[in-house]
Amino acid sequence: MNKKMLVTATLIALIVGFAVATNWYRGAEAERVETIADESTNVLVPGHAMSLGPEDAQVVLVEFFDPACETCAMFHKPVKDLLKQYPERLRLVLRYAPFHHGSEDVAKMLEAARLQGKYWEALEVMFATQRRWASHHHPQPELLWELLPAAGLELDMERMRQDFAGFQIDSIVQKDIADAATLGIRKTPGFLVNGRQLPSFGLAQLHQLVAEEMAAKYTK
Structure with a gap:
């Protein structure tokens, strides 16, 4: 074997080895997350988390989102459409993963x-006005103090500022941040369906995973 062939063979071996290692890691990480979810519901669906859909639904979609995440805003309507598709069988649970500056x-x-x-009205305003307050070059989350009442939400803003600064709310957000780290959420939106992560990111993959769990839980 000449030197050129040896180098080529070595490169191919490295590429194959890297691909195998990557697939193994992804599989091991998915298995780790599912194990954590099975062993501790509190990590996945704690009592404080906001949710939509029936509480007895056998398929639970957990979404870790960042308020300043553009992709989270893009997925907001498609996720709501999933709830409409499975109104009696799917529950959505929202968790925070505030990675962007100011998102916390x-x-x-x-x-x-x-x-x-x-909550839900404020969430709609937050996503609808995201481009105004969440510029990645100059984020201004403080603008929401004006945007929320300007949108017609009847909020006691003085009380809201007091609650905002309280320990109760901070503990909720910190719990979500800690759980996101435990579950290996590194980017948003991060989806888990009955504790299962998406094999790869995308709306089609989300639909497929939900459909698989629907078939597993509701097909007799």
Whole structure:
């Protein structure tokens, strides 16, 4: 074997080895997350988490989202459409993974609005106005203090600021951040369906995983 062939063979071996190692790692990581989810529901679906859909649904979609994440905003409607597709069988649970600068404060604003019964309305305004306050070059999450009431949400803003600064809300956000780390969530949106991660990211992959769990749980 000449030198050129030896180099080529070595490169091929390295590429194959890397691919095998990558696939093994992904499989091992997915198995680790599913094990954690099976052993501790509190890590995946804690009591404080906001949710939509029937609580007795056998398929639970957990979404870790970042309020400033553009992809999270893009997936907002498709995820709601999934709930419409399976109105009696799918439950959506929202968790925070505030990776962007300022996002942790926005998560706290959402929780403060929640204490006044306006969580879902505030979430809609947050995503609808994301381009105004979440510029990656100059994020201004403080603008939401003006944007929320300007959108017609009847909020007691003084009370909201007090709740925003409280320990109760901070502990909720910190719990989500810790659970995201435990589950290996490194980017958003991060989806888990009955504790299973997407094999690769994409809307089609999300639909497929939900369909698989629907078949497993509801097909007699």
